[in-house]
Amino acid sequence: MKKCAIYSSIAALMASTVAASAQELNVLTWEGYSDDSFIAAFSEASGCQVNATYVGSNDDFAPKLAAGGGVYDLITPSIDTTQLMIDAGFVEPIDTSKISEWDNIYPKFLNQDGIQEGGDYYGMPYTWGSIPFMYRNDKFETPPTSLASLFSSDLEGRISLWDDKSALYVAARMAGNMDIYNMSDADLEAAQAKLIEQKPLVRKYWATAGELVDLYAGGEVWISNTWGGYQSALLAEQGIEVTEFIPEEGAEGWMDSWMIVKGSPNQDCAYKFLNMQISEQGQCGVANVNGYSVANPVAAKACMSAEQFSALHQDDPDYLDSLLLWQPLGERLEAYTNAWNAVKAQ
Helix, strand or coil, rough: CCCCCHHHHHHHHHHHHCCCCCEEEEECCCCCCCCCHHHHHHHHHHCCCEEEEECCCCHHHHHHHHCCCCCCEEEEECCCCHHHHHHHHCCCCHHHHHHCHHCCCCHHHHHHCCCCCCCCCCCCEEEEECCEEEEEHHHCCCCCCCCHHHHHHCCCCEEEECCCHHHHHHHHHHHHCCCCCCCCCHHHHHHHHHHHHHHHHHEEEEHHHHHHHHHHHCCCHHHHHHHCCCCCHHHHHHHEEEECCCCCCCCCEEEEEEEEEEEEEEHHHHHHHHHHCCCCHHHHHHHHHCCCCCHHHHHHHHCCCCHHHHHHCCCHHHHHHHHHHCCHHHHHHHHHHHHHHHHCCC
């Protein structure tokens, strides 16, 4: 695949960053993926201190890697972004012989485009799930079932959407366009116009899990999209009842993978960390914190109750086929990004 000049320049900038200290791991990841509930035990047993920096969108990975100020050892982009990391030269092949449970990962996930190239794997599948929608139970007499609720004037000021280009996917599906990863300029213009029309109804575009939870807890937001299983669990801890749902117009699916940043000085700790994350400790650790499905069903079955195993579709990875799995946008990435930024600029 031809690499764009911008990727080469970004990679060159990254090469100039300062090396991390020995026996430390700097991870660029999503909230919950480095939670103390399971990371503390790993650090104590391995002697590897884990320092986490969190992202709010897949669009954060490339700028943060290029910005300098320290080298990240590991990152966890989603399947629509992993190929970009490879093309940019940000990541290096994984020695799968050093991952003891590699062969227990769902073959469906190992066969995905975007985590392998030239016979090498660059990503270790870790978690997966959906981007459903969510509403406060006490605010709806009739449960919403359609994306139309997010465009209803009756809910003005009570709606939120993720501050991410995937908002365009929502608008496209609302218009009946399911080919959301291959939109033409005209399609993008239509989706952009729909979001601009919706914008006066939106309380806020949420950027982090905690921000959306606070908006719900404060009664400011009644309906939104969500990271399936995570924010609803955080709200449940506060006694706030919400319901997640897959709308009539469908929902997106995702898979996140751990990738080793090229030139990481902490290879020993990195492989110890990857082995922990794909084992029972890491798989049930993240499932219990985030509520996400995981990539190693053998580990999941060993540490989950039968109810949790079934609820997370661990016995049915083909559930992913019912979702619109995120795909790389390739040369269209800039067009999508510009369309979303134009919405926010209004």
